[in-house]
Amino acid sequence: EAQVTQNPRYLITVTGKKLTVTCSQNMNHEYMSWYRQDPGLGLRQIYYSMNVEVTDKGDVPEGYKVSRKEKRNFPLILESPSPNQTSLYFCASSLFEGSGTEAFFGQGTRLTVV
């Protein structure tokens, strides 16, 4: 089954404690991205990757890091989380072919930073 898997689904952490949210896709997609979803602000892209070892900033990259060492994995790293990073996070992947391809989303990670 084609899917994007994120872990964990829920996470409560304290300010400053480094954390990683994992994302893995089994569709051999080249393009992967991370979004955060906040009430009234919709979806905002944090980082994206067009292929292995190729990553770039999205609209709201401050406070986040990513890596793309393998095609299937695209972890999101918060080196020093702060309360304003409390949000719902989604990983997505899609084929790298034109603009009409479908994006597949993970189930989401609800992060609370206290």
Added chain:
Amino acid sequence: GDSVTQMEGPVTLSEEAFLTINCTYTATGYPSLFWYVQYPGEGLQLLLKATKADDKGSNKGFEATYRKETTSFHLEKGSVQVSDSAVYFCALGNAGNNRKLIWGLGTSLAVNP
């Protein structure tokens, strides 16, 4: 730059009512247009798409037509069900955007029995 504007919610309907959620866009070139749906507690999933002007996307009783003359991609369904309660996102994909999707803010739909 490219942008998407969709009607604000929440929208509350009774079962079997007609649904329209408006979506308009601004873009250069020839973008593709999408509707995604997010059911409670889940990630987004593609509902339908259209890749060129006058195309009609359809799925699960929902339809949307890509209207270049009015730069619109309104979502419609003739008879909604309680199970259609979700958040609906209009999105635009343009090859000139490094594959980035441009998202509307989402419209929450609640269908009452």
